[in-house]
Amino acid sequence: MRAMVLHAPGQALRLEERPDPQPAAGEVRLRVLACAVCRTDLHVVDGDVPLPRLPIVPGHEIVGVVDRLGAGVSGLHLGQRVGVPWLAHTCGHCADCRLGRENLCDSPLFTGHGRDGGFATHVVAEAAFCLPLDLPGDPVQLAPLLCAGLIGWRALRMAGDDAMSLGLYGFGAAAHLVTQVARFQGRRVFAFTRQDDAQAQSFARSLGATWAGSSEEPPPEPLDAAIIFAPVGALVPLALRAVRKGGRVVCGGIHMSDIPLFPYRLLWEERQLVSVANLTRADAAEFLRFAGSVPLKVRTAAYPLVRANDALADLRAGRLEGAAVLVP
Ligand SMILES: [Zn+2]
Ligand SMILES: [Zn+2]
Numbered sequence: 001m002r003a004m005v006l007h008a009p010g011q012a013l014r015l016e017e018r019p020d021p022q023p024a025a026g027e028v029r030l031r032v033l034a035c036a037v038c039r040t041d042l043h044v045v046d047g048d049v050p051l052p053r054l055p056i057v058p059g060h061e062i063v064g065v066v067d068r069l070g071a072g073v074s075g076l077h078l079g080q081r082v083g084v085p086w087l088a089h090t091c092g093h094c095a096d097c098r099l100g101r102e103n104l105c106d107s108p109l110f111t112g113h114g115r116d117g118g119f120a121t122h123v124v125a126e127a128a129f130c131l132p133l134d135l136p137g138d139p140v141q142l143a144p145l146l147c148a149g150l151i152g153w154r155a156l157r158m159a160g161d162d163a164m165s166l167g168l169y170g171f172g173a174a175a176h177l178v179t180q181v182a183r184f185q186g187r188r189v190f191a192f193t194r195q196d197d198a199q200a201q202s203f204a205r206s207l208g209a210t211w212a213g214s215s216e217e218p219p220p221e222p223l224d225a226a227i228i229f230a231p232v233g234a235l236v237p238l239a240l241r242a243v244r245k246g247g248r249v250v251c252g253g254i255h256m257s258d259i260p261l262f263p264y265r266l267l268w269e270e271r272q273l274v275s276v277a278n279l280t281r282a283d284a285a286e287f288l289r290f291a292g293s294v295p296l297k298v299r300t301a302a303y304p305l306v307r308a309n310d311a312l313a314d315l316r317a318g319r320l321e322g323a324a325v326l327v328p
Contacts, residue, residue: 001017001018001019001020001021001120001121001122002015002016002017002018002120002121002305002328003015003016003018003057003116003119003120003121004016004057004058004119004120004305004306004308004309004326005055005056005057006044006045006054006055006056006057006058007054007055008054009045009046009047009051010045010046010047012309013045013058013119013308013309013312015306020122021116021122021123021124022068022070022124023068023069023070023073023124024070024071024124025070025071025072026070026071026072026073026126026127026128027070027073027124027125027126027127028066028068028069028070028073028076028082028124028125028127028130029066029067029068029070029122029123029124030062030064030065030066030067030082030084030122030123030124030125030130031064031065031067031121031122032062032063032064032118032120032121032122032123032328033063033064033065033081033139033327033328034062034063034139034140034142034143034302034325034326034327035059035060035061035062035063035117035118035119035120035143035325035326036061036143036144036146036147036148036173036300036323036324036325036326037059037061037308037311037312037315037323037324037325037326038060038061038086038147038148038173039172039229039231039253039315040060040086040113040147040253040254040255041058041059041060041112041119041312041315042312042315042316043231043254043255044056044058044112044113045058045312048231048255049113049254049255051113052109052113052114053114056112056113056116056117057112057116057117057118057119057120057123058112058113058117058119058308059111059112059117059118059119059120059123059326060084060085060086060088060110060111060112060113060117060118060146060147061083061085061118061143061144061145061146061147061148061323062083062084062085062111062117062118062123062125062143062146063081063082063083063133063139063142063143063146064081064082064083064084064118064123065079065080065081065082066078066079066080066082066130067079067122069127070127073127075127076127076130076132080132081132081133081134081139082130082131082132082133083130083131083133083142083143083145083146083284083288084111084117084118084123084125084129084130084131084146085111085129085131085146085147085150085279085284086110086111086112086113086147086150086151086278086279087102087103087108087110087111087129087278087279087280087281088108088109088110088111088114088115088125088126088129089108089109089114089115089126089129090102090105090107090108091105091106091107091108094106094107100280100282101280102280102281103154103277103278103279103280103283104277104278108278110278111123111125118326119305119308119326120305120328121305121328129281131146131281131284131285131288133288134292135288135291135292140300140302140325140327141298141300142298143300143323143325144173144177144298144300144322144323144325145177145287145288145291145296145298147174148172148173148174148176148177148323149174149177149287149291149296150279150283150284150287151174151252151276151279152174152175152177152178152181152227152229152252153178153181153283153286153287153290154276154279154283155174155178155227155229155250155252155276156178156181156182156227157283158227158248158250158274158276159224159225159226159227159248159250160224160225160248162224163187163223163224163225163247163248164186164187164188164224165187165188165190165221165222165223165224165225166182166187166188166189166190166223166224166225166226166227167189167190167191167192167219167223167225167226167227167239167242167243168189168190168191168192168204168209168226168227168229169192169215169226169227169228169229169230169232169235169238169239170192170193170228170229170230170231170232170235171191171192171193171197171200171201171203171204171212171229172229172230172315172320172322172323173320173322173323174229174252175191175204175227175229176203176204176207176299176321176322176323177296177298178227179191179204179207179208179209180207180208180294180296180297181290181294181296183207183208184294188210189204189208189209189210190209190210190211190212190213190219190220190223190242191204191205191209191211191212191213192212192213192214192215192217192219192235192238193212193213193214193215194214194215194318195214195215195216196214197214197318199321200212200318200321201213203299203321207297215230215235215238216238218241218242219242222242222243222244222247223242223243223244223247224243224244224247224248225243225247225248225249225250226239226242226243226247226248226249226250227249227250227252228249228250228251228252228253228256229252229253230253231253231255231256231257232256232257233256233257233258233259233260234257234259234260236249236251236256236259236260236262236273237259237260237262237266240262240266240267240271240273241266243271245269245270245271246269246270246271247271247272248271248272248273248274249271249272249273249274250274250275250276251273251274251275251276252275252276254277298322298323299321299322299323300322300323300324300325301314301320301321301322301323301324301325302324302325302326302327303324303325303326303327304326304327304328305326305327305328307326308326311324311326312324
C-alpha cells in the first residue's frame with residue numbers, strides 16, 4: 001500500500017510504501033476510493049490538537065470498498081462500499097456511551113488521529129464503525145458527506161429545528177452542504193465570509209443563501225441561530241451579536257483560536273453558546289438516510305493522493321470552493 005504519512009506536527013506529509021495492512025478480529029480492510037480533506041486534518045498536521053500517536057496517516061472522510069474481512073465480522077461483505085468517518089472506536093461502557101452520547105466517549109479513537117486514516121490506498125477500520133454507503137454516486141462526491149456533511153448535520157440539529165434564519169460563519173465544505181440541507185428544510189441562510197471574499201459570497205448565494213456578506217457586518221435581521229465553522233475565536237462575539245434574544249451560537253470545529261473578551265450583554269437575554277464534538281453512529285445513519293432523499297450538489301476539487309500536501313495548502317489558504325478530495 002501507499003500512504004501519505006505525518007511524522008511530526010508542522011512537517012509535510014511523506015509518501016511511503018508499506019506492507020498491506022491486515023485486519024484484526026472485528027476489523028475490515030478497505031481499498032480507498034476517495035478521501036476528502038477536512039479542516040481537522042489541517043489541525044492534526046499543524047499539531048493544533050493533541051496527537052495520541054505518530055507517525056499517523058490523516059484522513060477521516062473515506063469512501064472505500066471492503067477487500068478483506070477480519071475474523072468474526074458479520075454485517076459487511078467483500079466488495080461492499082462503505083464510508084469511514086472520524087469516530088473510529090468507542091469503549092461502549094463509559095457513562096456517555098451508556099447514555100447514547102458515544103461522541104463524548106471517555107476513551108475514543110478517531111480516524112486519521114488515533115488510528116491510521118484514508119490518505120492512503122488502503123485502510124483498516126473497525127467493522128462496527130464503518131457506514132454502509134448505499135447512496136448512488138461518484139466516491140469523490142460522497143466523501144465530503146462523511147465529515148463536512150455529518151458534522152454539519154449535527155451542528156444544524158444543535159442549532160435547533162426551530163431556527164428558521166440561520167447564520168453560517170466560514171463558507172467551506174461543511175457550510176456549502178448545510179446551506180443546501182437548510183434550504184431544503186425551508187430555512188433561510190445568511191453566509192458570513194472573510195471580508196471581501198466575493199467569490200465565497202457568490203458561491204453561497206448560488207446555493208440558495210438569502211444574504212452573504214463579511215463576518216464583520218451585521219446581518220439584515222437578527223438570526224435565530226448561527227453556526228461557526230471557521231476556527232476563529234473572534235467570530236464568537238460577532239455571532240452572538242447577530243442572534244436574537246434566546247438565540248443560539250454553535251461552534252462546529254474541533255479547534256478554535258482564543259475567544260476574545262466580550263461584554264456580558266452579548267450573552268444576556270438567554271443567548272446560548274455551545275460546541276459540537278465529534279459524531280455518533282446514529283447521527284451518521286440519520287444524515288445518510290436524509291442525504292439519500294435530497295439532491296445535494298457536492299462541490300469538490302479532486303487531487304491525486306500524492307498531492308495531499310497541495311490539497312492541505314489550498315484548504316489552508318482558502319483557495320477551495322467546496323471540498324478537496326484525494327483519489328489514490
Ligand atoms: Zn472532519
Ligand atoms: Zn465510552
